[in-house]
Amino acid sequence: MPRRRGVGLVALVVLGLAAAPAAAPATERTYKLRSAAMSFGGFETKFPSRVVPTPRRAGFIVRMSTRLVDARGRPISIKRLMLHHVVFINSGPRAAPRNNACPGRPGEPFFGTGEEQQRLILPPGYGYPVREHDRWRAVAMYMSHTSRPLRAFLEYSVTISDAPGLVPVKPLWLRASGCDPLSSYTVPGGGAPGSADVRSHDWTIPTSGRIVAAGAHLHGGALRLAVSQPRCDDRTILDHRPLWGRPDDPVYRVRPMLHEPGPIATGYFLSPTGIPVRRGEVLRVTGSYDAELPHPRVMAITHVYVAKDADAPRGCDPLPADGRIRWSRTDGRAAVAPMGVPLTRLDAGGDPIEIPFAGGPLVEGGADARVDVERAAFKPSNLTIPSGGRVTWRFRDRDMHSVLSANAPRAVDSPLTRRGGRYTQTFTAPGTYNLFCDLHPVTMHQTVTVRP
Ligand SMILES: [Cu+2]
Incomplete structure (x- = not known):
């Protein structure tokens, strides 16, 4: 046994010498x-x-x-x-x-x-x-x-x-x-x-x-x-x-x-x-x-x-x-189809479920619609506007919120905003814009429908 250990030590020393001396x-x-x-x-x-x-x-x-x-x-x-x-x-x-x-x-x-x-x-x-x-x-x-x-x-x-x-x-x-x-x-x-x-x-x-x-x-x-x-x-x-x-x-x-x-x-x-x-x-x-x-x-x-x-x-x-x-990992795919993300809320048991759009009565917003971001909710949460119309979100909570597209024909992407801030976007592409706040993703949803 001692002899074998000796051989091992010699081998280690040789390996050590062969390695770059700067990385001892x-x-x-x-x-x-x-x-x-x-x-x-x-x-x-x-x-x-x-x-x-x-x-x-x-x-x-x-x-x-x-x-x-x-x-x-x-x-x-x-x-x-x-x-x-x-x-x-x-x-x-x-x-x-x-x-x-x-x-x-x-x-x-x-x-x-x-x-x-x-x-x-x-x-x-x-x-x-x-x-x-x-x-x-x-x-x-x-x-x-x-x-x-x-x-x-x-x-x-x-x-x-x-x-x-x-x-x-x-x-x-x-x-x-x-x-x-x-x-x-x-x-x-x-x-x-x-x-x-x-x-x-x-x-x-x-x-x-x-x-x-x-x-x-x-x-x-x-x-x-x-x-x-x-x-x-x-x-x-x-x-x-x-x-x-x-x-x-x-x-x-x-x-x-x-x-x-x-x-x-x-x-x-x-x-x-x-x-x-x-x-x-x-x-x-x-x-x-x-x-x-x-x-x-x-x-x-x-x-x-x-x-x-x-x-x-x-x-x-x-x-x-x-x-x-x-590569830190290789068990993957070189390409994937781009995708949106689903809106998610919690069911009665507290588990996340996907929803196709935000709830709430449909409100006609006109060509210059206003949305209040207040008490951690978008008001109205379900809005329709004509193509070319614009929406201004007025942030009224002390806590920060955002308005961000989950799945939509075009991106909506506001900064995180506190009380007093505003964000405006003009919508030229018709379709259904499912939006959410990324700080409160299971409770703050909004759907803006842009008519053709
Ligand atoms: Cu929020």
């Missing part, structure tokens, strides 16, 4: 951290932005992942609670570090995920630098899928390395919709079958280096998210594709649905060599969505990790041969 595992430590407890009422939606614990250790993050757990640390299924998205933002030890992408926005987003269950992964030898007294915030959206109250924690696993020689990466959050205060945008619908809604934004890259990793966040209806390089004939350097759940995947079964089911995975780019970019050059980020159906409040965001390298080549040499796309 003895210098790594993994921290499992948690947010404060979060309480959810039945079918409650929350958008918290909270300070969360950090490892309180200086070094480099080399891996990170997150999930929802209960008080005993057991994972919570999306059948009970869904993490629509979360972004971890580093505000630094005192003042916020200079934001990399959108000027004036505090903090540096460095890890994000959602239904696609992405992890922060970097090739060996690279890391995201953190300091002992950094402050982190987690900006997230959660939705309870159960009638029972629920307590949950956002658990995240952070692996920190202090191996010498690690190359720091700069995370850049680049959106196809630019620096708008809302990270989402609206695909209105009404395009020809098979046509695409294409949005691009040109981002100026703040640092010279090499893109060694890149993830992507997309919503239902997405076709792809691409990054191209205008100075090199606008060649595509990153091409993130969505992977969709199989028809029996829980993302299609949860009720209520707040939005069209998103991808279960998105392609994650990794390259130890990296794609060279120069400080001051422009990268074009392009999001493509199905244009036939409306897709309210979609996102097209790439999370690019640039390894700092002042000597990154200026030319347009071929892209590195070691670029790979990594």
